[in-house]
Amino acid sequence: MNASAPELPAPIGLLAELTHRCPLRCPYCSNPLELDKRSGELDTATWRRVLSEAAALGVLHLHLSGGEPTIRTDIVEITAHCARTGLYSNLITSGVGGALEKLDALADAGLDHVQLSFQAADAANAERIGGFANAQAQKTAFAGRVTALGLPLTINAVIHRGNIGEVDRIIDLAVALGARRLEIAHTQYYGWASMNRAALMPTKADVDRSIQIVEAARKALEGRLQIDLVVPDYYATYPKACAGGWGRRLINVTPSGRVLPCHAAETIPGLEFWSVRDRTLADIWTSSPAFMAYRGTDWMLEPCRSCDRKERDWGGCRCQALALTGDASATDPVCVYSPHHARIKALAAAEASVNAAGSYVYRSFSLGDRPASAASPAGGVS
Amino acid sequence: MREVLRLDDVLRLPRGVRLRFDEVRVTHVLLAPERTFDLDAVAADVLSFVDGIRSVDDIVAALSEKYLEDRAVIEHDVIGLLDELCRKRVLDR
Numbered sequence: 001m002n003a004s005a006p007e008l009p010a011p012i013g014l015l016a017e018l019t020h021r022c023p024l025r026c027p028y029c030s031n032p033l034e035l036d037k038r039s040g041e042l043d044t045a046t047w048r049r050v051l052s053e054a055a056a057l058g059v060l061h062l063h064l065s066g067g068e069p070t071i072r073t074d075i076v077e078i079t080a081h082c083a084r085t086g087l088y089s090n091l092i093t094s095g096v097g098g099a100l101e102k103l104d105a106l107a108d109a110g111l112d113h114v115q116l117s118f119q120a121a122d123a124a125n126a127e128r129i130g131g132f133a134n135a136q137a138q139k140t141a142f143a144g145r146v147t148a149l150g151l152p153l154t155i156n157a158v159i160h161r162g163n164i165g166e167v168d169r170i171i172d173l174a175v176a177l178g179a180r181r182l183e184i185a186h187t188q189y190y191g192w193a194s195m196n197r198a199a200l201m202p203t204k205a206d207v208d209r210s211i212q213i214v215e216a217a218r219k220a221l222e223g224r225l226q227i228d229l230v231v232p233d234y235y236a237t238y239p240k241a242c243a244g245g246w247g248r249r250l251i252n253v254t255p256s257g258r259v260l261p262c263h264a265a266e267t268i269p270g271l272e273f274w275s276v277r278d279r280t281l282a283d284i285w286t287s288s289p290a291f292m293a294y295r296g297t298d299w300m301l302e303p304c305r306s307c308d309r310k311e312r313d314w315g316g317c318r319c320q321a322l323a324l325t326g327d328a329s330a331t332d333p334v335c336v337y338s339p340h341h342a343r344i345k346a347l348a349a350a351e352a353s354v355n356a357a358g359s360y361v362y363r364s365f366s367l368g369d370r371p372a373s374a375a376s377p378a379g380g381v382s
Numbered sequence: 383m384r385e386v387l388r389l390d391d392v393l394r395l396p397r398g399v400r401l402r403f404d405e406v407r408v409t410h411v412l413l414a415p416e417r418t419f420d421l422d423a424v425a426a427d428v429l430s431f432v433d434g435i436r437s438v439d440d441i442v443a444a445l446s447e448k449y450l451e452d453r454a455v456i457e458h459d460v461i462g463l464l465d466e467l468c469r470k471r472v473l474d475r
Contacts, residue, residue, distance in 0.1 A: 010406050012418060058406035060418055088400065088413040113398045113415040152398030152415050180396075180471045181415055226471045228416070 010058025011285060012244075014251045015065055015263065016047070018078065020365075022068040023097045025131035026119065027360035028158055028193035028200060030263050031067065035365050036255040044074040046276065048081050050253060053281040055085035059251070062087040067255070070099040076109050083110025090115060092156075095142030096135050103142065107149045114146045115154040115183075120162070121169035129162055131362045140177070147178040154181035159210060159232075160193075160200035161352065167210045171217045175225055182225055184214050186232035190264040190319055192363050199360055201351040204235050234348035238309065239316025239332035246314060247295035251285065259284045261291055264319040268328045294318050294328075301329055303337040387438060387465040387475070394434035396474045401429050414472045428460055432473065438464060 020035040042050070051062065062082050069075055070093055082089035090113045091106065093099050116139060120126035123136035146153045155174040159167065167184060174182040186207070189197050202210075214229050221227070233240060243250040243262040252260040257275040260266060266273065272289040285291060293299065297310050304315045315321075316332020324333045325340050333340035395401065400413045401421075410426035412419040421429065427448070431441045442460050446453040467473040 056406075058404070060402075060404065060411065060413055061416070086402065090415065112400070112413070115415075150397045152396060154415055180398075183416075223469050223471065 008286060009248055011054075011251045012059065012249045013061040013063060014054045014059045014253065015063045016050070016069075016078075017065055017067065017252065017254050017263070018047070018069045018072050018075070019067040019255050021071045022066055022094065022363075023132055024068070024094050024117075024119075024135065025362035025364060026129065026158070026192070027131075027196040027362055028160060028187045029363040030188070030191060030193070031363070032191055032264070032266055033195070037365070040256040041072075042253075042255065042257045042276070044077055046257065047074070047078050050257075050276050050281060051078070051081050051087060052085050053276075054251070055087050057282050057285060060088055061090060063090045063092055065092040068094050068097060068099070070102050070106075071097065075102060076105045079106050079111050080109040082112075088112045093117070093142075094130075094135070095139040096132060097138075100138065100142050100145060103145050104149065107151055111151065113152050113154065115156050116143055116146065117156045117158070118170065118173065119157070121166045121173045125163060125166070129360075131360075143177040143179070152181070153177065153179045154183060155179045156183040156185060158185050158187055159202070160187045161202045161206070162200070164202045164206045164210050167213045168217075171213070171221075171225070171227070175221065179225060182227045183230065184210070184227060185230040186210075188230075188232075189234070190267065190323070192361070194323060196360050198351045198354060201234070201348055202232070203352040204349065206352075207232055207235055233317075233320075233332075233334040234344055236334050237336045239313050239320075239334040241313045242317035242319075242332075244314075245295075246293075246318060247285075247291040248314070251281070259288065259290075261294070262317075262319065265290060267319050268322050299329060301331070303335075304331050307337065387461055387468060389439040389442075389461075390437050391475045392434065392437050393432045393441075393464060393468070393473045393475050395429075395432055395472075399472050401426070412467075412472065414470075417470075417472075419467075419472070425463060428463055432464070 019041055020031050021038060069091060079089050089111050091111055092115045095116045118126060118139060119129040126136050127133055143153060157170045187193050187200050193200060214227055218227050247261045252263045253276060257277045258273045259276060260273060271293055274284045274288040300310060300315055304310050316335055318328045321330040321332050322328035324344055331338040333344045335341060398415055402411055402413055404411045410421040412421055431444050438461060442453050442457050445456055445460060464473060468475060
């Protein structure tokens, strides 16, 4: 298949980054380093139009994300519009701040599913990682209300050196909270996580142990808790199909309306992103230069071009290729066939071997903001 | 460990799991948290009988009548599909 193939598949999911505002300051946040300001956010009417266009285009799952999506004053109306258009609405939330107050109204509006983040099972550790006091109690109360309302609950835990020793406790926590699903998602190193990589990277031994714990729990909890595992790709042999392949399954809309093939795509220089302010979603999906750039296989270089895995992993992640090799068209260096593979493995091992608790650059609207409380007594990792 | 599905189990689609016709792809789909199951016409029919009232046995009987097939022919496949969806926490019993 190539970019001009007539049988372009319809997108299956749309990640709506409704706002970049968030009470938490997680050092692995997937939002870009340069966050959209509130003044630039799309208004309610535009989101309604985007959702209607998404449903008509074939989108089935609508992920209401951010930032913290419940900060938007129109989150209930946006959720109701998902229900009106048949979109399956998934609220991706931190569960803190005003989230609990809005939850009943969201359920009444037809919300289908809640994905709630936990930074760790241990409250003090979780609050250190998220940079937000009293988060754990708020999250626990939020989870309780989700299940009381009969909504399905997924717990999402991003795993890194600061919490990899708690994977078993996170699984227990998900069971105790009545979750039906748990995502154990090892950190993907883009944006804020890339900046904090040396403080976040776990050792290979810890990664292997965490995977064994998940595999044992999957068997023990089958039929009670579905556990999805996102493995850390620096230690992998083959790359993941980023977003299911560039421009194949997913659409990401930023708070200000730019439409991206994946949430990190703006890190690639020279790509032209179109905005929902100027064009329809269908026009952007089929013709936007950013979506065309790495769609299909025509853009691939060797070793991808002649590889029999090229339509399985679609060359891996373009943003990671850029970040680690300087060339967004290169094979994702996570791949064993990349000439950079050995260097990436060595880099991960070297960063993970620094035996210090994380000293994080916390996510913030101003990169200059490095709170003193972020520094760990165990000493920084430079 | 989980018990396998029994004929007298009563199944239902929990909140957060929806059966829908996808007009763009012209197929029935089962929408669940973070996943979509493409259903062929038979699987969609099986799920259309999951209503929180009928038992697995009733569902097999209804399908047997609808497809004019001996229930012994279809029972194994029907239970296999329903059991798989229970295992994935997409159906509740």
